[in-house]
Amino acid sequence: MKSYCLCLFFLASGLFSYSQEKINWINWDQMIQERENDSIKKKVFIDLFTSWCGWCKRMDGTTFSDRTIVNYMNSKYYCVKFDAETKDTIVFNGHQFINSDPSFVKSTNSSRGKSHWFAHSILDGKLSYPSYVILDENLTRLMIYKGFKDTEKLLGILLFFASDQYKYYNNYLNEAWNKSLKNNSQN
Template identity: 35%
Template structure:
């Protein structure tokens, strides 16, 4: 009986120690950047995007991806259809309706547009001057993400 309780306790303890991705708001990332400059990783997604959900449930659950993001970047998850205004670098970005029950957040548009259009998922990595270092507009698995993060971490 003691052995079973110990095994359950050990399992629960190990589960709580599993790495978790630190998610920041842009305001938090901006503040943290002043104390410890790191690139900002912005994951642009929507609630209806199945590939976005796949990245959330696989790529961003991978222990090596989590460690690379937590150690070298400020991770920001940005819903492209968020209706709340967001202040970033002294500029207020707002939601822009584009029709009945559709629209896009100006910040998602600014950070996620590639060749005049935006697709989901998209992620952009920004340097300390908010220059986009890397922008990928497609599902990215952990195997592909890891070398990208390692390379981008060198631009610190």
């Protein structure tokens, strides 16, 4: 009877995890291909991670597993999962990026390697994991976020950029700055 209950438990938990929706993570090349095929371009969300990063795994197990986050990201973004220590070559804006350790690229083992030059470039040399980069529809970087984000914080970020609110916020800041300069010059 005990083994029967255990068997049912594992079967039910397997079905539950199978039925859960997941973020449609793609690699860089797949994102480029999907963009070419889509008539309406979406923004790009890049999750930069490493295999040894505990907070990256926690994001995968919590925030990136939340149904609201999953549905929103899948509908509004190309979701790129980028291993910051990958051996893959990335082409971006006419530049070719490789892993910073040529001996690691040529090795056949799966040991921890050095960081990829794409990670250095897209994060302005400030490597921290997990990190998230949002690109607009033209692949222009909009923002870098670092560290663990709970569902509420990440959803706010996703909404802010997908709805183009960042454009209005920049206009507001520019107007406020110009008004401040004008007021200061009159005094």
